[in-house]
Amino acid sequence: MQKQSNMPYAIEVQNIVKTFGPVIATNQVSFKVKKGEIHALLGENGAGKSTLMSILYGLYRPDSGILKIDGEVVSFKSPKEAAQKSIGMVHQNFQLVSTLTAFDNILMGLPESWWRGRNWRFKKVKEIESLAKEYGLSFEVERAVWQMSHGEKQRVEIFKALYRQSDIIILDEPTSVLTPQESDDLYRTLKKLKETGKTIVLTTHKLREVMHACDHISIMRKGKMVASMPSSETNERDLARKLMGEMPVEVRRIEKSESSTKPSKNLLELQEICAKGLHGEQALNDLSLFVYPGEIVGVAGVAGNGQKQLAEIITGMQNPTSGGIKFKGKWINHSSIKGMIDIGIAHVPEDRLHTGMAGSLDAVDNLLMKDYKKEKHSNLGIMKHSRNLDWAKSIINNYDVTTPSANYPVRLLSGGNQQKLLLAREIEGDPALLVANHPTQGLDVGATASVHNLLLDMRSRDRGVLLISEDLDEILKISDRILVIYQGMITGEFEPSKATREEIGLYMTGSKTQFNVGALA
Amino acid sequence: MEIFSMDIMQLLIIASISAATPLLLATLGGILSERAGIINLGIEGMMLIGAVCAYIVSIYTDSEWLAIIFSLLGGSALGALLAFLCITLRSNQIVAGLGITLFATGLSSYLGKSFGGSQPQTQIPNLDIPWLDNIPFFGEIFSHLNWMVWISFFIAIVLYVAIFKTRWGLHLRALGDGPAAADNAGVNVYRYQYLMTIIGAALCGLAGATLILVYTPSWNDGLTSGRGWIAVALVIFSRWHPINAIFCAILFGLFETLGFKVQLYYADIPPYFLKMMPYLTTIVVLMWVGWRNKNKPNGQPISLGKTYIREQRG
Numbered sequence: 001m002q003k004q005s006n007m008p009y010a011i012e013v014q015n016i017v018k019t020f021g022p023v024i025a026t027n028q029v030s031f032k033v034k035k036g037e038i039h040a041l042l043g044e045n046g047a048g049k050s051t052l053m054s055i056l057y058g059l060y061r062p063d064s065g066i067l068k069i070d071g072e073v074v075s076f077k078s079p080k081e082a083a084q085k086s087i088g089m090v091h092q093n094f095q096l097v098s099t100l101t102a103f104d105n106i107l108m109g110l111p112e113s114w115w116r117g118r119n120w121r122f123k124k125v126k127e128i129e130s131l132a133k134e135y136g137l138s139f140e141v142e143r144a145v146w147q148m149s150h151g152e153k154q155r156v157e158i159f160k161a162l163y164r165q166s167d168i169i170i171l172d173e174p175t176s177v178l179t180p181q182e183s184d185d186l187y188r189t190l191k192k193l194k195e196t197g198k199t200i201v202l203t204t205h206k207l208r209e210v211m212h213a214c215d216h217i218s219i220m221r222k223g224k225m226v227a228s229m230p231s232s233e234t235n236e237r238d239l240a241r242k243l244m245g246e247m248p249v250e251v252r253r254i255e256k257s258e259s260s261t262k263p264s265k266n267l268l269e270l271q272e273i274c275a276k277g278l279h280g281e282q283a284l285n286d287l288s289l290f291v292y293p294g295e296i297v298g299v300a301g302v303a304g305n306g307q308k309q310l311a312e313i314i315t316g317m318q319n320p321t322s323g324g325i326k327f328k329g330k331w332i333n334h335s336s337i338k339g340m341i342d343i344g345i346a347h348v349p350e351d352r353l354h355t356g357m358a359g360s361l362d363a364v365d366n367l368l369m370k371d372y373k374k375e376k377h378s379n380l381g382i383m384k385h386s387r388n389l390d391w392a393k394s395i396i397n398n399y400d401v402t403t404p405s406a407n408y409p410v411r412l413l414s415g416g417n418q419q420k421l422l423l424a425r426e427i428e429g430d431p432a433l434l435v436a437n438h439p440t441q442g443l444d445v446g447a448t449a450s451v452h453n454l455l456l457d458m459r460s461r462d463r464g465v466l467l468i469s470e471d472l473d474e475i476l477k478i479s480d481r482i483l484v485i486y487q488g489m490i491t492g493e494f495e496p497s498k499a500t501r502e503e504i505g506l507y508m509t510g511s512k513t514q515f516n517v518g519a520l521a
Numbered sequence: 522m523e524i525f526s527m528d529i530m531q532l533l534i535i536a537s538i539s540a541a542t543p544l545l546l547a548t549l550g551g552i553l554s555e556r557a558g559i560i561n562l563g564i565e566g567m568m569l570i571g572a573v574c575a576y577i578v579s580i581y582t583d584s585e586w587l588a589i590i591f592s593l594l595g596g597s598a599l600g601a602l603l604a605f606l607c608i609t610l611r612s613n614q615i616v617a618g619l620g621i622t623l624f625a626t627g628l629s630s631y632l633g634k635s636f637g638g639s640q641p642q643t644q645i646p647n648l649d650i651p652w653l654d655n656i657p658f659f660g661e662i663f664s665h666l667n668w669m670v671w672i673s674f675f676i677a678i679v680l681y682v683a684i685f686k687t688r689w690g691l692h693l694r695a696l697g698d699g700p701a702a703a704d705n706a707g708v709n710v711y712r713y714q715y716l717m718t719i720i721g722a723a724l725c726g727l728a729g730a731t732l733i734l735v736y737t738p739s740w741n742d743g744l745t746s747g748r749g750w751i752a753v754a755l756v757i758f759s760r761w762h763p764i765n766a767i768f769c770a771i772l773f774g775l776f777e778t779l780g781f782k783v784q785l786y787y788a789d790i791p792p793y794f795l796k797m798m799p800y801l802t803t804i805v806v807l808m809w810v811g812w813r814n815k816n817k818p819n820g821q822p823i824s825l826g827k828t829y830i831r832e833q834r835g
Contacts, residue, residue: 059705059831080707089705097699099823100691107688108695109706114688160706 008071010035010168010199011056016065018051025051027223029065033168033201033216038194040210040231041203042243043220044444046414049203050092052220053172056201057089058082069168080109088161092173094153098146102139102156103128106163132159136192150303151182158189162198169193171202175209176442179302180472180505187213205243205444206473207236219243244446265329266290267464268314268345268433273323275309275488283309284320285488291433291464296455298479298496299468302508306488307468308350311437314466315347316340328432341370346431348422350438350468352415356422359411363403364392366410367425399424400450416447423454433464440474452478472501472508486510531662533778538662538670541767541774543568543728543736543745545673547752548759548766549680550724554600555756556684556697557717558824562618563603564725565749566625570595571726572733573629576740579641579733588643589730596726597719599625604718608711611828622749630742638739645669645734669731676724680763693717697822700829710829725749747800754803758810760820776802 013031017024026048033039043049054060055067058076067074069085076082079089089095096105103125113120125141132139137155145153154174161169171190175183187209190200204210210217211231218228219242227242269290277283283306291297301307312318313325316335325332327343340347349355357366368388372378377388392406401420403413410418419439426434436455440448455465456478469475475482476496484492484507492507492514506512547564554561561567574595575588582588599621606617645668653664684690696703696710704710732744751773759765780795 078707079705083707091705095699095702095705097695097702099698100695104691104695105702105706108691108703109708111688115686116688116691117686 007035009033009068010070011201012066012068012071013052013056014066014068016052016055016062016067018048018055018060018062024223026055026062026220029220029223029225031218031225031228033199035199036194036197037215038190038200038202038213039216039218040214041201041218041220042205042207042210042239043203044205044243044446046222046444047220048223049220050172053089053170053201053203056082057087057170083164083166086165086167088164088166088169090154090157090161090169090171090174092176094145094157096145096153096156096160099144101142101144102148103141105145105156106160110164128159128163131163135159135162135196136189137162149182150177151179151185154178154182154186155189162193167197168199168201171200173204174202175204175206177303177470179470179508180501181509183209207239207243208473210239211236240445265293267293267328268466269326270314271324271326273313273320273325275306275313275318275320277306277309283488284313286323287485287489288323289483289490291466293432293464294459294462295480296459296465296467296478298475298482299466299485300472300475300482300504300508301468301470301485303470305485307437307485309488310485311347311349311435311466311468314340314433314435315345317347341429344430344432346426346429346434348419348426348434348436348439350441352418352422353411357410357418360409362405362407362409363396363401363421364388364406366421367392367395367428370425370429395424395428396421399454414447416443416450419443419447419451420454423451427454427458431463433466434458435466435468437468438470439467440469440471448474472504476501476504484508486513489515491515531658533775533782534662535666536778536781537771537775539667539736539774540777541770542667542670542673543731543748544752544755544773545677545766545770546728546731547725547749548755548770549673549677549763550596550721550728551752551756552759552761552763552766553680553693553721553724554603554718555825556693556761556822557714558697558700558822558827558829559604559607559714559718560614560618560826561603561718561721561725562615562753563599563621563625563722564618564752565745565747566622566629567596567599567722567725568729568732568745568749568752569629569743570599570625571729572744573632573729573740574726575730576633576641576733577636579643580636580639583642585643585645585734588641588734589645589727592726592730593723594726596729597723599726600719600722601715603722604715607718607828608714611830614826614828626743629744633740633742633744636740640739641733643734644738645731667735669735673731674767677763677767684763696829697824700824701831704829704831725752728752751799751803754807757821758806761822762820773799773802 009032011031011033013029016026016029018026029048029052031052041049041052051060055062058079058081069087074085097108106128107124128141137159139152139155139159145156158169174186178186194200214231217231217234217239219226219239221243271288272286273284274282274286275284287306287310299307299310309318313320316337316339319335325335327345353359368377372383377384389406396403396406399420401417401424403417410421440451443451455467458465467475467479479496482494482496482499482504483490484504486508487510494504547568551561551564571592575592578591579585579588603617603621606612607614647665648668648671650664653660684693692703692708692713696708696713700710729745733740737744755766755769755773759769777799780798783790784792784795
């Protein structure tokens with residue numbers, strides 16, 4: 001080992017400024033990472049951590065400031081130049097070409113061998129397989145990326161960086177899409193890489209993980225670096241306070257009193273629903289479930305196990321191939337989106353900016369989107385302009401949406417504000433049932449708490465909520481009943497107070513099932 | 522002459538292959554640029570410019586090979602224009618392509634007009650392979666095909682190998698399906714897109730040259746008569762695969778040829794109906810392909826038509 005004290009920092013950033021138009025994304029940020037440590041960068045959405053990461057690996061160029069790698073001042077013009085300085089990046093939305101195999105993705109952009117015939121390929125596959133084993137990263141080298149789980153894709157991404165001789169690996173929100181088991185595996189891998197001398201920087205907002213897996217923690221807030229300390233000198237509560245700048249919004253969960261009897265009638269009932277996925281595959285397989293008024297039912301599962309189809313069938317975006325839907329005691333034969341809205345089913349779709357709202361329209365138009373026909377908002381097809389503006393402004397106020405004005409395109413708002421706006425629209429219609437698909441995906445701690453409070457409010461008003469989410473912490477926190485979906489079937493049902501993360505994780509990955517289901521038997 | 526000893530099937534196949542050659546070249550050109558994510562609706566225009574360049578050069582120089590070189594240059598010039606519009610100026614790819622076709626239609630009429638009626642002074646010769654004559658049926662078909670037929674097959678095979686077996690091809694496939702991922706991996710996205718669009722356009726120009734130097738040896742306005750649009754459909758029909766393109770082009774060549782043949786035997790069918798056949802077939806085939814692949818990924822490059830911008834936010 002060399003003398004630790006004289007070693008330059010692996011990464012040293014001084015006074016970096018980067019602006020996007022009028023928005024200052026990072027303001028005089030300084031940041032140091034020691035060689036061979038796991039360094040966590042914490043921050044709310046929009047705090048500027050992604051921008052900082054993008055500057056580190058050469059995607060964005062800073063307006064001013066100095067960047068040093070291993071003590072040497074550098075200025076990257078492209079990710080390629082950063083890669084030459086041995087910086088590898090693992091993005092939150094993986095930068096893999098989904099139609100190609102892991103093999104092709106790993107070798108993409110590398111200069112070696114212009115001819116890539118069978119012999120060369122065979123040799124390379126062997127080489128990659130043994131190297132991956134050495135690093136403890138398991139993935140199918142010749143499998144197409146679109147067939148992989150999130151965890152496997154991530155391992156390919158990490159391997160891709162390692163294969164490019166990266167000594168510094170940057171991971172952006174690495175655990176946001178992983179199951180609990182996959183997250184544990186990831187941190188085990190990262191520790192192993194650290195032992196081989198790699199430097200690891202990761203961003204996250206899951207405080208629990210940071211405390212037990214990282215050596216050093218830096219915190220950004222509103223474009224500035226506000227704190228940096230070894231993880232041994234802090235705790236979760238302290239981190240949350242520094243992250244928010246104040247005490248975080250507490251989620252007001254009120255436990256249901258044991259005496260309150262379940263309502264006799266259920267609100268929504270699905271009976272043996274089957275449905276096809278995007279490519280004609282069987283996405284839902286005899287799925288049955290019900291939701292009572294005044295409860296939040298959490299549906300946990302790894303992405304791509306039929307959650308999207310489940311939400312779409314309940315909200316009328318897709319019709320089941322067989323099975324029945326009962327709402328408020330009435331059978332629904334041919335559902336349509338309009339029909340489902342009219343009987344009181346609201347939907348917060350997974351992709352808020354594509355299915356949920358029209359990005360280039362402003363808050364007023366987006367809020368009006370489901371209600372524009374009502375007499376309150378229009379008369380004989382003519383919009384009541386100033387009245388609608390006042391109405392939208394009051395909603396923006398009530399739901400605490402931060403936007404420069406009610407006429408600002410929603411595409412430019414932060415994810416949290418977009419989501420609040422979308423929830424506001426859905427809740428304002430006072431639906432009997434709300435289907436929320438990944439409602440807090442990509443949101444920061446503060447916005448997540450606000451969303452949770454809105455859902456809990458619905459529950460206390462005796463409305464039903466079906467919460468579909470990959471975030472197990474969220475489901476455990478606010479649901480009254482937990483269902484696990486795996487390959488289009490409900491494989492387990494839990495009381496949140498009696499279930500553990502590990503137990504549910506086993507059901508999510510199909511290792512266990514409570515019910516004897518035909519396809520699994 | 523042996524030609525009289527051939528039966529009608531063989532003649533039909535030969536005619537189909539000849540008719541397929543310009544279609545194949547144009548389709549290959551379209552595949553190249555679309556694999557790089559750039560929709561090329563300028564194919565018809567590029568063919569026309571290629572044809573008129575070849576026509577004029579052949580009149581001045583009497584050299585069919587010079588004519589071919591100039592058709593390649595003419596096509597690439599339009600390709601460079603399309604690439605500049607779509608990649609650098611980020612304009613809408615559909616509008617840019619249509620604009621190029623409209624512009625090239627006018628320009629080729631204008632350029633060709635002053636030579637009105639004169640025949641190109643050269644023709645591309647056939648490639649005689651005498652020993653093939655000994656093989657019955659297929660040998661006789663392939664023994665006297667035009668040089669351009671062989672060149673187009675050769676290009677298709679070279680492209681297949683290049684796209685699926687080389688580093689270059691991996692980059693091309695990657696940037697059509699995920700330009701951001703390719704960029705992050707160090708592939709120069711814009712350079713590849715420019716290059717592929719220009720090479721693709723050159724092939725379209727060559728397709729035009731084939732029309733005038735092999736197929737219909739006299740200039741008239743709108744010489745391509747919609748073959749460029751058929752090529753646009755063939756790109757989809759072939760699922761962006763050069764080998765598929767060979768068979769698709771021959772199939773459409775057959776429909777075109779059938780039109781002429783049917784006219785010979787059944788004089789009472791209106792000629793306009795027969796001229797309509799290839800285009801009607803295009804529509805029917807597109808409907809059929811769309812229906813059959815309703816629930817499957819169709820092989821279309823994912824980023825097709827969407828200009829990649831690196832620092833885009835929001």
